[in-house]
Amino acid sequence: MKPAPFVYVRAASVEHALEVLAEHGDDALVLAGGQSLVPMLNLRLVQPAVVLDINALHGLATIESHTAGGLRLGALVRHREIAVDPLVAACAPLLRAAAPWIAHPAVRHRGTLGGSLALGDPAAEWPACAVALDATIRLASRTGGERCVAAESFFHGLYRSDRRGDELLVGCDLAQASHDSVFSFRELARRHGDYAAVGLAVSACGRPGAWRTLRLVFFGIGDTPIRATACGEALAAGAGLAEARAQLEAELEPRADLWFSAQAKRHLAVHLLREAWRDLGHPDTGE
Amino acid sequence: MESTTDIEFEVNGKRVRLAVSPREHLADVLRQRCGLTGTHLGCEHGVCGACTVRVDGAAIRGCLILAVQADGAQVRTIEGEGNDPVMQALQQAFIERNALQCGYCTPGFLLTAAELLELDPDPSRESIREYLSGNICRCTGYQAIVDAVELAARRLRGEAGTDASVP
Ligand SMILES: Cc1cc2nc3c(=O)[nH]c(=O)nc-3n(C[C@H](O)[C@H](O)[C@H](O)COP(=O)(O)OP(=O)(O)OC[C@H]3O[C@@H](n4cnc5c(N)ncnc54)[C@H](O)[C@@H]3O)c2cc1C
Ligand code: FES
Numbered sequence: 001m002k003p004a005p006f007v008y009v010r011a012a013s014v015e016h017a018l019e020v021l022a023e024h025g026d027d028a029l030v031l032a033g034g035q036s037l038v039p040m041l042n043l044r045l046v047q048p049a050v051v052l053d054i055n056a057l058h059g060l061a062t063i064e065s066h067t068a069g070g071l072r073l074g075a076l077v078r079h080r081e082i083a084v085d086p087l088v089a090a091c092a093p094l095l096r097a098a099a100p101w102i103a104h105p106a107v108r109h110r111g112t113l114g115g116s117l118a119l120g121d122p123a124a125e126w127p128a129c130a131v132a133l134d135a136t137i138r139l140a141s142r143t144g145g146e147r148c149v150a151a152e153s154f155f156h157g158l159y160r161s162d163r164r165g166d167e168l169l170v171g172c173d174l175a176q177a178s179h180d181s182v183f184s185f186r187e188l189a190r191r192h193g194d195y196a197a198v199g200l201a202v203s204a205c206g207r208p209g210a211w212r213t214l215r216l217v218f219f220g221i222g223d224t225p226i227r228a229t230a231c232g233e234a235l236a237a238g239a240g241l242a243e244a245r246a247q248l249e250a251e252l253e254p255r256a257d258l259w260f261s262a263q264a265k266r267h268l269a270v271h272l273l274r275e276a277w278r279d280l281g282h283p284d285t286g287e
Numbered sequence: 288m289e290s291t292t293d294i295e296f297e298v299n300g301k302r303v304r305l306a307v308s309p310r311e312h313l314a315d316v317l318r319q320r321c322g323l324t325g326t327h328l329g330c331e332h333g334v335c336g337a338c339t340v341r342v343d344g345a346a347i348r349g350c351l352i353l354a355v356q357a358d359g360a361q362v363r364t365i366e367g368e369g370n371d372p373v374m375q376a377l378q379q380a381f382i383e384r385n386a387l388q389c390g391y392c393t394p395g396f397l398l399t400a401a402e403l404l405e406l407d408p409d410p411s412r413e414s415i416r417e418y419l420s421g422n423i424c425r426c427t428g429y430q431a432i433v434d435a436v437e438l439a440a441r442r443l444r445g446e447a448g449t450d451a452s453v454p
């Protein structure tokens with residue numbers, strides 16, 4: 001089980017990377033952490049002509065506050081750094097809470113934020129967190145310069161995104177959290193470190209019964225992260241758990257996977273809603 | 288003829304220069320070109336952890352990093368850890384607790400456990416399980432492995448003797 005031959009190019013600069021992508025488009029695949037790409041190469045699920053290694057682009061490996069007060073994360077930031085970085089813990093506690101759920105330590109040492117977003121696995125943590133936090137994904141190309149896409153419109157379908165073949169995902173920006181921001185991260189997996197059976201990332205501003213914004217995003221149930229809009233609106237308008245649950249059951253259409261039926265996923269999603277309800281500080285209704 | 292790339296890296300403290308094909312992963316190069324067969328290959332797609340090696344200190348999957356990516360890096364395999372006190376304590380505890388049967392998974396478990404004990408000298412059983420969650424063992428049922436890591440940690444903290452009868 002070995003990859004088919006390819007040409008290996010180590011990008012020396014972002015410009016160089018964009019040059020290679022402009023020339024080869026979909027025939028070139030970016031190598032970031034390699035924790036999804038190398039298995040795909042080994043299994044020959046992909047056979048790119050060119051593998052473009054971006055690991056030397058240290059400028060993409062930084063976590064910093066950006067001018068508008070939020071957080072700017074480079075595409076090459078590793079899962080492990082997100083788990084331990086004090087700035088992330090302070091400004092984006094949702095990411096801090098989600099990081100330990102991604103795979104195992106050895107995979108977290110190498111896997112990157114940008115790789116996870118670019119791949120867009122429907123059961124992955126970062127895409128759901130990005131949508132919950134209303135993150136902005138930054139893409140660059142030689143012809144188009146840099147453009148920004150809201151995470152919510154970035155994921156188009158199963159492993160399909162807004163990224164064009166000639167674009168490099170360069171990072172992800174988060175807006176500054178407000179004084180009354182709260183979050184919840186919940187996940188159910190068969191075994192620690194496995195992809196989620198069902199997961200839920202929630203980010204909200206306000207207080208129970210009076211949320212100004214509330215974004216509930218499920219993962220592991222559809223082709224992309226799934227925002228439970230009706231359920232979120234009900235909660236923001238002060239609905240109780242029973243009503244929120246009814247809204248959720250009406251709007252979710254989970255897709256079965258190898259282990260869980262659609263019905264089981266629906267059941268687990270409701271369970272996670274109940275946990276998130278408590279995490280957000282709603283009274284425990286004993287329901 | 289497939290093209291090759293020259294790389295130079297350090298393996299267990301020795302400088303190594305090789306011409307590798309870009310599609311060769313590091314674990315294959317260590318096994319086939321450096322003769323270091325202690326790095327095992329179970330699945331070659333990241334799920335079993337048998338191929339664990341340390342690259343610039345971090346325990347990672349040897350099957351998920353291309354050898355060309357290790358250019359300039361410091362690589363350590365199980366063969367290079369024999370004099371490390373943490374590794375010695377782990378090896379001794381693995382023997383005493385029967386934490387290996389066929390031994391196929393053992394190098395990966397040892398290298399991962401050593402990293403854990405360097406980061407946290409006093410891990411709970413739960414955190415040992417969690418840290419080792421990416422390593423699969425088809426023989427032992429894990430209980431004995433967790434016991435062994437716990438014992439090694441206690442000894443390294445000076446809280447348990449080296450007598451095998453000490454709990
Ligand atoms: C055993 C195991 C368990 C795992 N469990 C989980 C899990 O529970 N949750 C989870 O989320 N993930 C899991 N993963 C996947 C892991 O998180 C990967 O790190 C992640 O999916 C991809 O990130 P990467 O940096 O490794 O990307 P790579 O593998 O390098 O690339 C992935 C894809 O994205 C493209 N790409 C990468 N970076 C860019 C970029 N900057 N611009 C454009 N395209 C880019 C690549 O061309 C490729 O198509 C697991 C992996 C393994 C091996
Ligand atoms: S051989 Fe590398 S993880 Fe199984």
Ligand code: FES
Nearest residue numbers: 388390424425426
């Ligand atoms: S001892 Fe045989 S696989 Fe672990």
